[in-house]
Amino acid sequence: MRKLFPWTFPLIILLCAMKADGVWHTYAIHGYAQGTTYTITYYAQDSLVLRGEVEQVLAMIDSSMSLYKPYSLINKINNGEGTFRVDPHFGRVVRKSFEIYRRSGGLFDVTVAPLVRLWGFGAERIDHLPDSAAVQRARACVGMNRIRLRGTQLKKMQPCVQLDLNGIAQGYSVDVLAGLLESKGIGHYLVELGGELRVSGPKPDGTPMRIGIERPPKDDARYPVISEVLELRNGAVTTAGNYRKFVMDGERRISHHINPETGYPFHTGVISATVYAPDAMTADGYDNVFIAMPPAAAVALANRTANVEVYLIYQDDHGITRDTMSSGFGRLISNL
Template sequence: MGLIYKILLALLPLFLFSFFREEPPRLYLVHGYAQGTDYHISYYAKDSLVTRGQVDSLLQVIDSSMSLYKPYSQIARFNAGVSGLSIDPHFARVMKRSFEIYKDTQGKFDVTVGPLVQAWGFGPKPVTTFPDSTALKEMMKYVGMDKLQLKGNLLTKTHPEVRIDLNGIAQGYSVDVVANYLSHKKIKAFVVEIGGELRIRGPKPDGSPMRIGIEGPSETVDAEPVIRHTIRLNAGAITTSGNYRKYLQKGGKRISHLINPKTGYPLDNQLISVTVYAEDAITADGYDNAIMAMELEEALAFVSAKKKMEAYIIYRRRDGSVADTLTTGFRKMLLQ
């Protein structure tokens, strides 16, 4: 008995270690389709805490609020209305941030470009012709966020023809909603991606940072986009706005889906794409389109003056060749 007791006593620490040892978190992947695009979520946890059904439910609520492709959505009802509408908290949060970015970018970000987006063929209805200068001049009468007012949850407009389009910011907000849901579930390491807009939280369980590939156009015309850089980070959001993927062809010229709210015409400057880093995706997503409307030096100066914002910019030189540049903070995130 004494020998057996000694053996059991010797094995006890090993038994206790095996019994109480925590299993390391596993990688879970969730894929789906929403808001007209794919979404991909990866997270580390000890159990499956977030499912596709839960994510779809979150995104359906947002679509019912701000999707132009849902005739029953609140944004569709507002656009069809005469004066205003009481909107839900999702819609109100996005509008509040939109007003802030509109002011900060001196109108380069403007959610009232809805009629212009539609006129140039990028709205929910197909078009057969592009607008002429007369038609654009008429539409421009109703463009400008000074024609909107938000008081509490009441959104009003000064004229029935004022219409809004939140596609330039709502997807970033959707990413934040899903990311916040994962955080609420006590998930400490994840990547949420919807339509190329990302929110990251890290590090991974092994202590390594998250790695994100930054896409851009190929050097060859009409070739598939390529991964131009890889960054590593443990917190924040990354979004990209560009004119090399979504466009229409008019003769030998590409028509960008990004509309200049100052002129009514599609953007036609040297910038090809802008990738923005910010603390949350609604901020990054809201600013990336506005930065695309700037000239290169203006864009770099604008971002450099912002706290907790960085940018990677791909542009076209005067000779037609493609080049890129980035802010100091973005350079520090690059995987060497």
């Protein structure tokens, strides 16, 4: 199976001890979807969710937003022109994308697909990096001002415009799975898909979920190091990173995060951005924004954005790895 969202990274390591007492039981569902693994763990008095229900939900999202499914709605839109009727999943993700596009000053842009493909991060590999002329041609088709969403109708203002929802749709998938659990009356759970996660708690014994943030390993390290441990009772945590998915140009590492304004990969020094938000779609969208900004600017944006917190690992001008965080992120860090 090919990957649906290949550039969202499992940078978060789960440290939750899943053990319940009394009449509560722990149920876990594991599987493979969207080019990655998923785990759903919930506490209930009986088994209320089947794996088949979970995979049906994920298949429905695939049919809407997967660039790797020839029959998907997004491929129909990308290969066509004019106005298209979109399903509720697609509409919710595009509306949130417009919100983050505006708040980020255009750094988050779901029409960046031509540039992503040009730099070799699409479904097909490339054998050489693009020249400036190719970049400028692709840029002419990029910009969320080139699409309109009115109700269920999405209009492409130019035929060459193509959408790529990979930077936000996996977080949305987590939220939909959380909604499935809640529709069954489940109030204590952890949903994780490709490292993007959402929790509702606390655990039945009153303790919060514990989540480790992975620090990029040094060259001689075999295993990742846990940078911080978070304690969550409710909300979502996602991470975007530059050290697992990239292409090399000689000695130079090319990031898969492409600047929609310039057409070239971002070079901000940020290695990873871990974001907390009430829902995973919001966190997933903003982690792409924060990794594309200088650290101080990213922290400033998080500080003025309600219910969004960020933790950054970055390299300074001297090549030293450092970290920084927004004003509210520290309250999430465990003191244990």
